[in-house]
Amino acid sequence: MTPTTRxxxxxxxxxxxxxxxxxxGAALATGDPAESGTSLLLxxxxxxxxxxxARGNRFGARLTAVVVCVLDLVAVALVVTVGPPGExxxxxxxxxxxITILAATIVALVVVDGRLRARSREPDPAPPYAL
Numbered sequence: 001m002t003p004t005t006r007x008x009x010x011x012x013x014x015x016x017x018x019x020x021x022x023x024x025g026a027a028l029a030t031g032d033p034a035e036s037g038t039s040l041l042l043x044x045x046x047x048x049x050x051x052x053x054a055r056g057n058r059f060g061a062r063l064t065a066v067v068v069c070v071l072d073l074v075a076v077a078l079v080v081t082v083g084p085p086g087e088x089x090x091x092x093x094x095x096x097x098x099i100t101i102l103a104a105t106i107v108a109l110v111v112v113d114g115r116l117r118a119r120s121r122e123p124d125p126a127p128p129y130a131l
Contacts, residue, residue, distance in 0.1 A: 004057050005116045011109035015050035015065050018072070018102040019043045025095065035084070038075075042068055062110050069103035076100050 022043025029036035046068045052061030076096050083089040090096075 003117065003120075005113050007109045007113035007116060008053065008057050011062075011065065011106050011113060012050050012054045014102050014106045014109065015046055015053065018069075018099065018106065019047035019050060021095070021098055021102065022046065032084070042072065062113075066107055066110055069106045072099050072103040076103075 022039045026036045026040035026043060046065060049061045049064040049068065052058060053065060076099055079090050080092050080096060
């Protein structure tokens, strides 16, 4: 278990909120089942990553959260510029704004957390090999 920082705790909170946005979107979706399934999958994976970051702040949980957030940002960019397959572009609405802001915030907080932990790491007093 690695130590937590304020940035890592804030990333956990933002990841849980973004997972809730995805799961709520999947629950309220009335259109394409692929869209609600994707939202359900991303929300579930992000919720598991948030729990992993909260319990142990391990590398795998942070990597999973960042990958899901990058996928969110790419998906929003594609939906707004090109549109879903077989449909036209969608306007940039409140749900797209919330996903974009939360995903970018999580990525930034994970990067800040990594830099804070790297800076606070003390060098090993003895070399690892016998000299």
